[in-house]
Amino acid sequence: MLSLGTMLALASFSTYIGAGLLSFVGGMRLRRAVGTSLLVLGGLLGLAATVAAMVGDTSYAAGPFAGLGAPRFHLDGVSAAFLVPISLLEIACAVFALGYWSDDDQPRTASRLRALFGWAGAGIVLVLVATDPVHFLAGWEVMALAAFLMLTVEDHDPHVTRAGFTYLIATHVGVLCLFGLFAALATPTPMPGRVVIALGVVGFGLKAGFVPLHVWLPPAHAAAPSHVSAVMSGAFVKVGIYGLVRLGAAFPSAGLAATLLVLGGLSAVLGIAFALVQTDLKRV
Numbered sequence: 001m002l003s004l005g006t007m008l009a010l011a012s013f014s015t016y017i018g019a020g021l022l023s024f025v026g027g028m029r030l031r032r033a034v035g036t037s038l039l040v041l042g043g044l045l046g047l048a049a050t051v052a053a054m055v056g057d058t059s060y061a062a063g064p065f066a067g068l069g070a071p072r073f074h075l076d077g078v079s080a081a082f083l084v085p086i087s088l089l090e091i092a093c094a095v096f097a098l099g100y101w102s103d104d105d106q107p108r109t110a111s112r113l114r115a116l117f118g119w120a121g122a123g124i125v126l127v128l129v130a131t132d133p134v135h136f137l138a139g140w141e142v143m144a145l146a147a148f149l150m151l152t153v154e155d156h157d158p159h160v161t162r163a164g165f166t167y168l169i170a171t172h173v174g175v176l177c178l179f180g181l182f183a184a185l186a187t188p189t190p191m192p193g194r195v196v197i198a199l200g201v202v203g204f205g206l207k208a209g210f211v212p213l214h215v216w217l218p219p220a221h222a223a224a225p226s227h228v229s230a231v232m233s234g235a236f237v238k239v240g241i242y243g244l245v246r247l248g249a250a251f252p253s254a255g256l257a258a259t260l261l262v263l264g265g266l267s268a269v270l271g272i273a274f275a276l277v278q279t280d281l282k283r284v
Helices: 004-022 028-056 077-100 110-129 133-151 158-186 193-208 217-223 226-250 254-276
Strands: none
Touching: 004 028, 004 077, 004 110, 028 077, 028 110, 077 110, 077 226, 110 133, 110 226, 133 158, 133 226, 158 193, 158 217, 193 226, 193 254, 217 226, 226 254
């Protein structure tokens, strides 16, 4: 029996899928109204799901590391906390795009970008509620491909396509590491814990964009439309942090904690140093 929070999260997932599909149906005004309304509704359902999960269901699901016998989907307090900014961003960016990336000014790409926002939201929600590796990786890949297509929406610009393919390569190196992580956990002969943790740190860290795995992040933000950049920093990057939180809970060790402290410190110090020499606000 799924909890109320989980059902609302899955309703949010379905609404985002619908937003992606219906953004191409009908005339310009109908597409804009239906697509935007569904993105906003998906965000509101996500917020409702977080309230239900935090108030009515305090059980812990362990995310993709829940193991056999767990429900396939569950929204617990950890995943609900990450769903809050994602839901708020989907609402804010959907409304912001009505003026910033309007159908009148961008007739070739406005509907496409609106649809990709829906599918990206669906991928993220699936990642947050999945308690098995198959659904988790499916959501991760949908999210990654939607982000790439949103980033390269202005594909006539070579700087944009270069940044997009840098992101695509980085994110799929991360995906391969996550495949290796879950494969290692599924083998009859357990692999050394250091190998599992290393695969998880690289796989999730590439999405989180911490130093030295940040190579894709500054050019991607500089190339993306402003509301896409907002979702990338406020949602996609945070999903990498979500993976690290789940990894640390599933495999608590002093080595992992020390590694993340070092990487966090490097990212803070070097991030400031890199920002001081930038002239592009979005790269900063």
